[in-house]
Amino acid sequence: MRDFVGKRYWLIGGSEGLGLALAKKLSGAGAKVILSGRDEARLAEAVAAMPAPAEAVTLDVTSEASIEAALAQVGAFDGVVYLAGAYWPMKAQAWEASRVEAMIDTNLLGLVRLLSAVLPGMIAANRGHLVVTGSIGGYRGLPGAIGYSASKAGVMALTESLYADLRDTGVEVQLVNPGFIRTRLTEKNRFRMPFIMEPEAAAQRMFEHMCADNFRANFPVLFASFFRFSQLLPDGLFYRLLGKG
Secondary structure, three states: OOOOOOOEEEEEOOOOHHHHHHHHHHHHOOOEEEEEEOOHHHHHHHHHOOOOOOEEEEOOOOOHHHHHHHHHHHOOOOEEEEOOOOOOOEOHHHOOHHHHHHHHHHHHHHHHHHHHHHHHHHHHHOOEEEEEEOOHHHOOOOOOEOOHHHHHHHHHHHHHHHHHHHOOOOEEEEEEEEOOEOOOOHHHOOOOOOOOEOHHHHHHHHHHHHHOOOOEEEEOHHHHHHHHHHOOOOHHHHHHHHOOO
């Protein structure tokens, strides 16, 4: 069981949804949480909702300068959790370049920018806990998920490479791949979302994973298992099973 008491955890995208619910879990476990996001008002509300004193640091992951400024304000930390995300449901027939680029810029390149700022210091100190949020939607290219599936596949592969390189060092790397969570982003969907989870339930699962030593957590288990197994299925069969989306 990991001891969070007195540890400083920086949550990127911690002002709402899964990030906010996880921040409450960490704060309740004794961690000193620093919440980052773009909306100052929402961050202030999130900090006020914490069970223990917390900090708010405004941050835009699409800006390298913003990340550097935020890091200078945050100072030393024991763990960083990347939860920032952008999402619009989109089919190829309705391609919107600006939104495709925004999803990749926030979900994948935002993580790259953050790592460029924090990872060298973590490696030099040979310590720290890095937790990255992927998605079971990154295991396969899904219908109506132009931009999103691609960005999350990149996030997951990048985190796997980080783990492969750092698993025998003092820098701990973990990956969390959730399914559907009831948030402002999934409210955009107009299709049935199997096994959809409330943010608090997903945060509990993510918190439990952070307490453990395993690298990867996929949940909800039954839904996630289908996507993991689907990587072994012939493409034609998989997309027939999935339907048109």
